[in-house]
Amino acid sequence: MSTDTPGWKRMAFKNNKVWVETGPAGDLLVQDGKVRIKYQLDQPHEYRVHKESLRPLDRPGAAPATSTVKSPAKKKPVPAKNFAGNGTEVAAAMAEKDAIQVFTDGAASGNPGPAGIGVLLIxxxxxxxxxxxxxxxxxxxxxxxxxxxxxxxxxxxxxxxxLFTDSAYSLGALTLGWKAQKNVELIAGIQKLMRTFSDLKIFKVKGHAGMAENETADRLATEAIQKLAE
Structure with a gap:
């Protein structure tokens, strides 16, 4: 029995079963060498991966039929964790239906210069x-x-x-113990705010890499600066 759905095809990605976007003929819909995937069809988020990282479910080594992606079990309050560079962890976090998804970005024209922030909460x-x-x-x-x-x-x-940010500096200063030479009070204030959350995790994502939500946050930050100039 086919597990495909019009516009989407079931494939394996890093030992997980995912839905992959397809064209009218059923072939993978590739843009700039990448294709859109979802862990669940009804999830609001999407993730772009290289087509070479996907394989048919019936190929040896593919994800077993019983493979599922589960949300992490609820734990006691813990500090934010860094899963930078792990695409599977990021994609799994974006698929958590019971979580608030947050995408942030900041921009400065001149660095330093007129600056703006962009935030998308889902x-x-x-x-x-x-x-x-x-x-x-x-x-x-x-x-x-x-x-x-x-x-x-x-x-x-x-x-x-x-929370997803493309700022390695922010991730390092807030969660990895980087010794900041500047912005010390701002960093300490945010860390204090972070400790008020029961289950907060911060992820580093690659900027300008086709992630729609990150691009939205970037646009919002840039628009804040542009409106000042109008």
């Missing part, structure tokens, strides 16, 4: 965006301010939160 079928000018700042400050604004926007801190 919970179920609800979305909220933030596009805000923050004055004269560096790009690193804008990235941190975007994360701060996103966390302040979330009122129910008992819900799991998955």
């Amino acid at each position: 919970y179920g079928n609800s979305q909220k965006t933030i596009s805000r000018y923050i004055g004269h700042a560096t790009n690193n400050i804008a990235e941190l301010k975007a994360i701060e604004a996103a966390l302040l926007e979330i009122k129910n801190k008992k819900l799991p939160v998955r």
Whole structure:
């Protein structure tokens, strides 16, 4: 019995079964060498991967028929974790239906210069965006301010939160113990805010790599600066 759905095809990706977007003829829909995948068809998020990383389910070594992607079990409050560079972890986090998905970005024209932040929050079928000018700042400050604004926007801190940023600096300063020479007070304030959440994880994603939500956050940050110039 076929497991395919019009427009999507069942394949294996890193030992997980995923849905892969297909064209009218049933072939993979490739753009810039990558294809869209979803872990569940009804999830609001998508992820782009290289077509070479996919394989048919009936090929040896493919994911078994019983393979499933499960949301992590609820745990006691823990510090944010870094899964930078692990595409499978990022994709799995984006597939967690019970979590608030947060995408942040910051931009500065001149670095330092006029700066803005962009935030996209998704919970179920609800979305909220933030596009805000923050004055004269560096790009690193804008990235941190975007994360701060996103966390302040979330009122129910008992819900799991998955935050995605393309800023290695922010991830390192907030979760990896990097010794910051600047922005010390801002970083400490955000870390204090992070500790008020029961289940918060921060992920590093690659910027300008086709992730729709990250591109939206980038656009919101840039628009905040552009509106000032108009």
